[in-house]
Amino acid sequence: MPAMTFTEARAICSSLIWRAYDDKLYKNAQKKLARELIALSPRVSCAEPGIFFIDAEGLGRLGGEGKLCRDLLKLASCHGFVDGRVGIASCAFAARIASAGTKKRWTMVPPGQDVHFMAPLSIDLLPLAAESRANLHGLGVKTIEQFLALPRPAFVGRFGDDVLRAYDLASGLDSFSPTLPEVDRVFQCAFDVGSSMDSLKETLFVLKSMLDRLTAALRTQGFVAEELTARFLNDDELFEDRLIKLLRPSNNSRFLLDVLRLSLESKPLTREFTAVQLVVSRFSKEVFEQISVPNNEKEVRLDDSESITLLMQRLTTRLGEDVLVRPVASDHYTPEAAGFWQPVLTRANPACLLPVDRDYVDRYLGSYAPGKDSLMPGLVLKRHVPAMPVFVQLTEESLGQGPLESSLPTAVTYKGQWYRISRITIPERISGMWWEVPVRKSYYVALLERKELSLAARNIREFGRKGKLQTVLPSFMTVLLVFDHQERSWFVEGVFD
Amino acid sequence: MVQVGVANLRRELEQLFPGKWLSAKESARVLKSGVESLDAVLSPVLIRRHMSEWVGSASSGKTTVLRTICANWCATGLNIIYIDTFDRLLASDWALVGTENKGRFWVLRSGDCADLDGQTRYGQHHKYDYVKNALWACEQLIRSHAFDVVILDLADRGVITSNINARLKRSLERSNASLVVLRDDDSTSSSFAGSGGRVDFNFIEPIKVEQGVSGPVAIVPTIRSNVFKAGLSKSLEVSVAPYVPNRLFTHSPVPDRRTSKKG
Structure with missing residues (x-):
C-alpha cells in the first residue's frame, strides 16, 4: 500500500523482508533479459529498468507481429516477469504508450496510425516539464489531439524545448530506434611452433610475423592497440600470461615488436615454449591528428613526439611504471614530505600534496634561485635508504643530567668505524603525522672530521680495531644525524653532497 | 697529435x-654553467657530445654544485635528466630546478629502493641490476636526442667497463648531449678511458656556521674542485650560503574557530 510504513506492513505480513533499492541488481536483470531477447529480434535496446525497445520489422514470414508479441511475453514469463506488456507501433514513443495499456497484454497500432492512436490520450503521457504541463492545462489543452491542433510554430518562443520535443513525439516523429548489437571484435594470433623454442632471436622472429598480421587487421578496421597479452604455452600448458600496457595506442608493428622485445629482455621467459598466442586485449579507434613539425631536425620536443613515446615505453617496459619523475615541492615540514616525485607520464599528485606559495617564500624568506656568481643555498642531501642505524657517543657532562634526547653527540659510528663530530647544529625537532605514522624526530647536521679520536679510542679498543683504523673519509663530511624518539635510536639518514 | x-x-x-x-x-x-667563477674552470669539461666524470667522496659537494648548474641550464631552456641509480635524491632539494616552464628537469629512478651498503631487499644479485639498468637507460636517453644533459649517478658502484664506455661514447658522438657521470670515490685513480675530463670534489675549510637563537642551525663547508683535462689541472673553491629550510606552511592557514570555554 502506498505510504504504508515498514512496521505497518510487517504487522500484516510477518515474513516481510526489507531490501534497499539496488540499481545494479535491476541493471543486471535487464541485461540478462536483453541477451535473451536478441533471440527474437536482432535489434534490442534497453531504456530505463523494465523497458526494452525491439525492432519488429520484417516479421511477415516469421509469423507476424502477433507471434512476436506472444513469444516475447512467453520469454519474459520464463524469466519470472509474468506481468509484461507489449506495444507495437511505427515509432518508439507510440509503442511505449501502447505498451502502457492495462486492458490488453499487447497492443498493436496499425502502420501509419500512431497519431490517430495517441490523439485521444492525455498530454500527461508526454514527457513535459511540470511547469509546461500546468501551463498547457491552464490553456485548456487536455488531450494530445488538442495539443496537435495548434501548429508547431505557435509553441516556438512561448514554451521551452520540452514542449517542442513532446510535440514532435505526439506527431509520431521519434528518431529513437533500437540499435544493432555490436559485434565483438577480436584481434588475436596463435602460432604452434611444433618444437620447443627458447632463443630470443627466434621468438622475436615468430612474434614479428604475428604482429604484422595483427597490425594489418587493426589498420584495416581503423583500430589501434592499447594493450597486448602474450601467452606462452609448453605442450598445452600455459606458463606465461604477460600483459603489456602501451603508453600510446599504436598499430605500428615495429613499435609493438620493440615493446615485446624489451619485455622479454627485462623479464625472460622461465622455460622454453612450444606455442605462443598474441592477443590485442584492449584497442580503440584510430585518431588522426596533426603533429607539430620541429624546426630543427635534431630537436625533439619532450611532450608528444613519437621518439619520446618510444623512449618512455622502453623505460617503462624495462624498469617499471612511474620511474620517470619530476620533483614537486609540497608544503610540509618533514624533509621527506616536503617534496614529491611526480610521475611524468601520469602527472598524478599524491593526495597529501600541498602546493607551495612561491611568492610568499620569495617575499618573506628570500629567493632560493642561484645568483650570477653564487650557488643555490644549502647542500644537497643524498639519503640512505633505509636510514642507517648508528651508535653515538654523547657528551660526558650531559650524561645522566637529563633525558637521552637532550644530549649532543660527540662521536658517531659510520660504516663500521668511529668518527669524531667536530661541529653539530642544535636539533630541529619535528613531530606530527599522528593520524598516519607518528613522526617524532630530532634532526642534526653533523660535521664529521678525520682526526685522532680521543673520545672514541676507548670504544675502538673495545671493538679490537685499533690497529685497523684506516678511515676512508675525506677531511670533512656532513651527515644528517637523526634521533628517532619513537624508536629511541640514532640514525644517519643521509649525507650532504 | x-x-x-x-x-x-x-x-x-x-x-x-x-x-x-x-x-x-x-x-x-x-655548456656554460651560469656561474662565472665555475665557468672559468668547468667549461673545458662541460661539452656537448662528451663525457665528464665528477668524482668525490660521498659527501664532497659535487651534487650541490651540479644542482646550481642544473637550475641555470633549465632556466636557459636545456632539458636535463638525472639517473638516480639508487633513489638517493630528495624531491624537496630539487623542487626548484626546472620549474620555470623552460627546460625540463626529470629524474629517472630505479623504481625500487636499494641501499648503498649492499643490504638490498632482494639480495645481492639485484644491486648490480640497478647499475646495469642505469647504464642501459643512460644510453637510451642519450640516443633519444631529447635531452641536452644526461647525469648518471653511480654512487660508489661506478664501474664503467671499456666496453660500456665505448658504447656511451659512440652514442654521445651521434647525439647533441653531454654526459656527466657522478661517482662517490676517494681514490685518486685516473678517469676512465674516453672521459672528456675529470672533476674532483671535496669539502675544505672555512666552514660557515649559521647561528640561530639558541645555537648553530646550519653548517656548510667550502667546496673545492680540481679539474683535470688533457694533463692540465685547475682548482676552484666555492662557498655555499647556509640554508635554513622553511618549516612553516606558506599557504593561508585554516582559521582556528575554537573558542575558549566560558565560565
Missing part, C-alpha cells in the same frame, strides 16, 4: 681571453 695539442692550447687561451680563440662552432658546444 699536434692538432690535439693545438686544440688544447686554444682552449687554455680561450679561458684566459674568452671569446677570442674558440670558433663559434666550438663555443656552441660548450
Whole structure:
C-alpha cells in the first residue's frame, strides 16, 4: 500500500523482508533479459529498468507481429516477469504508450496510425516539464489531439524545448530506434611452433610475423592497440600470461615488436615454449591528428613526439611504471614530505600534496634561485635508504643530567668505524603525522672530521680495531644525524653532497 | 697529435681571453654553467657530445654544485635528466630546478629502493641490476636526442667497463648531449678511458656556521674542485650560503574557530 510504513506492513505480513533499492541488481536483470531477447529480434535496446525497445520489422514470414508479441511475453514469463506488456507501433514513443495499456497484454497500432492512436490520450503521457504541463492545462489543452491542433510554430518562443520535443513525439516523429548489437571484435594470433623454442632471436622472429598480421587487421578496421597479452604455452600448458600496457595506442608493428622485445629482455621467459598466442586485449579507434613539425631536425620536443613515446615505453617496459619523475615541492615540514616525485607520464599528485606559495617564500624568506656568481643555498642531501642505524657517543657532562634526547653527540659510528663530530647544529625537532605514522624526530647536521679520536679510542679498543683504523673519509663530511624518539635510536639518514 | 695539442692550447687561451680563440662552432658546444667563477674552470669539461666524470667522496659537494648548474641550464631552456641509480635524491632539494616552464628537469629512478651498503631487499644479485639498468637507460636517453644533459649517478658502484664506455661514447658522438657521470670515490685513480675530463670534489675549510637563537642551525663547508683535462689541472673553491629550510606552511592557514570555554 502506498505510504504504508515498514512496521505497518510487517504487522500484516510477518515474513516481510526489507531490501534497499539496488540499481545494479535491476541493471543486471535487464541485461540478462536483453541477451535473451536478441533471440527474437536482432535489434534490442534497453531504456530505463523494465523497458526494452525491439525492432519488429520484417516479421511477415516469421509469423507476424502477433507471434512476436506472444513469444516475447512467453520469454519474459520464463524469466519470472509474468506481468509484461507489449506495444507495437511505427515509432518508439507510440509503442511505449501502447505498451502502457492495462486492458490488453499487447497492443498493436496499425502502420501509419500512431497519431490517430495517441490523439485521444492525455498530454500527461508526454514527457513535459511540470511547469509546461500546468501551463498547457491552464490553456485548456487536455488531450494530445488538442495539443496537435495548434501548429508547431505557435509553441516556438512561448514554451521551452520540452514542449517542442513532446510535440514532435505526439506527431509520431521519434528518431529513437533500437540499435544493432555490436559485434565483438577480436584481434588475436596463435602460432604452434611444433618444437620447443627458447632463443630470443627466434621468438622475436615468430612474434614479428604475428604482429604484422595483427597490425594489418587493426589498420584495416581503423583500430589501434592499447594493450597486448602474450601467452606462452609448453605442450598445452600455459606458463606465461604477460600483459603489456602501451603508453600510446599504436598499430605500428615495429613499435609493438620493440615493446615485446624489451619485455622479454627485462623479464625472460622461465622455460622454453612450444606455442605462443598474441592477443590485442584492449584497442580503440584510430585518431588522426596533426603533429607539430620541429624546426630543427635534431630537436625533439619532450611532450608528444613519437621518439619520446618510444623512449618512455622502453623505460617503462624495462624498469617499471612511474620511474620517470619530476620533483614537486609540497608544503610540509618533514624533509621527506616536503617534496614529491611526480610521475611524468601520469602527472598524478599524491593526495597529501600541498602546493607551495612561491611568492610568499620569495617575499618573506628570500629567493632560493642561484645568483650570477653564487650557488643555490644549502647542500644537497643524498639519503640512505633505509636510514642507517648508528651508535653515538654523547657528551660526558650531559650524561645522566637529563633525558637521552637532550644530549649532543660527540662521536658517531659510520660504516663500521668511529668518527669524531667536530661541529653539530642544535636539533630541529619535528613531530606530527599522528593520524598516519607518528613522526617524532630530532634532526642534526653533523660535521664529521678525520682526526685522532680521543673520545672514541676507548670504544675502538673495545671493538679490537685499533690497529685497523684506516678511515676512508675525506677531511670533512656532513651527515644528517637523526634521533628517532619513537624508536629511541640514532640514525644517519643521509649525507650532504 | 699536434692538432690535439693545438686544440688544447686554444682552449687554455680561450679561458684566459674568452671569446677570442674558440670558433663559434666550438663555443656552441660548450655548456656554460651560469656561474662565472665555475665557468672559468668547468667549461673545458662541460661539452656537448662528451663525457665528464665528477668524482668525490660521498659527501664532497659535487651534487650541490651540479644542482646550481642544473637550475641555470633549465632556466636557459636545456632539458636535463638525472639517473638516480639508487633513489638517493630528495624531491624537496630539487623542487626548484626546472620549474620555470623552460627546460625540463626529470629524474629517472630505479623504481625500487636499494641501499648503498649492499643490504638490498632482494639480495645481492639485484644491486648490480640497478647499475646495469642505469647504464642501459643512460644510453637510451642519450640516443633519444631529447635531452641536452644526461647525469648518471653511480654512487660508489661506478664501474664503467671499456666496453660500456665505448658504447656511451659512440652514442654521445651521434647525439647533441653531454654526459656527466657522478661517482662517490676517494681514490685518486685516473678517469676512465674516453672521459672528456675529470672533476674532483671535496669539502675544505672555512666552514660557515649559521647561528640561530639558541645555537648553530646550519653548517656548510667550502667546496673545492680540481679539474683535470688533457694533463692540465685547475682548482676552484666555492662557498655555499647556509640554508635554513622553511618549516612553516606558506599557504593561508585554516582559521582556528575554537573558542575558549566560558565560565
